[in-house]
Amino acid sequence: MCHLSPQALRFYHAEGLLVPADVDERTGYRSYAFEQVERAMIVTLLRDTGMSVKLVRQSLDEPDRAAALLASHDAELRRQRAAQDEAIRAARALSVAQPQPRQRHRPATTVVARMVHGTPLGRDAREWETAEAAIAAASDDLVRLLEEAGITRLGRPWRALALESPEQDRRVLDGEGPFWIVKVAVAATAAALTALPAGTDVQEHPAYDEMSIFMPGRHTMAQYCTTILRLLDAQPLDDDRFVNVARLRQEIHEDGVLSSAPVEPRPQ
Incomplete structure (x- = not known):
């Protein structure tokens, strides 16, 4: 339902982001409740933004701070993107111009x-x-x-x-x-x-x-x-x-x- 791979489910379980409703002791098979779909969606959205597991966990554990954490993450991404854009321009100029004394x-x-x-x-x-x-x-x-x-x-x-x-x-x-x-x-x-x-x-x-x-x-x-x-x-x-x-x-x-x-x- 959430298009999460088995590897992602195991990782989110290990990190405490999406703990299964039940785990079969004999097979290790994880079962999830329908009510967990919303949490899975939120985890997926936040991870898709590039947010670290630590920040995702903070957003889930402290919902009152979620908006502020997302805004801070957005600002950092914009700073990184500006730095990347500058580096791309410099690399392009360097490769084209081949600066010489x-x-x-x-x-x-x-x-x-x-x-x-x-x-x-x-x-x-x-x-x-x-x-x-x-x-x-x-x-x-x-x-x-x-x-x-x-x-x-x-x-x-x-x-x-x-x-x-x-x-x-x-x-x-x-x-x-x-x-x-x-x-x-x-x-x-x-x-x-x-x-x-x-x-x-x-x-x-x-x-x-x-x-x-x-x-x-x-x-x-x-x-x-x-x-x-x-x-x-x-x-x-x-x-x-x-x-x-x-x-x-x-x-x-x-x-x-x-x-x-x-x-x-x-x-x-």
Whole structure:
């Protein structure tokens, strides 16, 4: 009547979701009462939503919470589906575009920078997501600060590893941090830049050549490492220059990450 297979009936019995009205001690044959059809229907419906056995049991044992549990499960499914859709778009873009590094010239710019404090190392997925959220928040704060000061920004903010001085190098290598800096190129008068609050650094970046690559999809540790590998393998470069990935800068876009590293003379 419920189109449940013997395997499903045995499983639901073992999990306590649908206990038979009677079990023959000699044959192990399960018998069910007609009144159990409704419970079987509910179990089937909830399992068809992808709900776990644990949540199904909670819904059956606590009917007053059933609607809330189903709503929570629905929200989680939508979150997972959004993540899957994003991954599908990124995989399709990656397979079609076959991203390759390209060399380009970056003009001299005035840059406003701020350290990002409190980010973890990113040793696992949770730490990486925490760090990403902190860096994104710091970028938003920097953009908001410039807007309030009436300073025009030129393009998107970017992030870079905090490896710009021996002291920063030491703190990164020792695992102390901060590990990241957020920056944005600006067009502003000296007076406007001088009026920026403490903790904001104004830098003059000279013109230089850089190697850039756009990788579609969400910014992950695997994507970050793949980007570095592709930049290191970038061609053509003569024997006197190399791609300095220690100075990698990254712009986060809605559909991917633009990563660039300067092309520099090899140390003698």
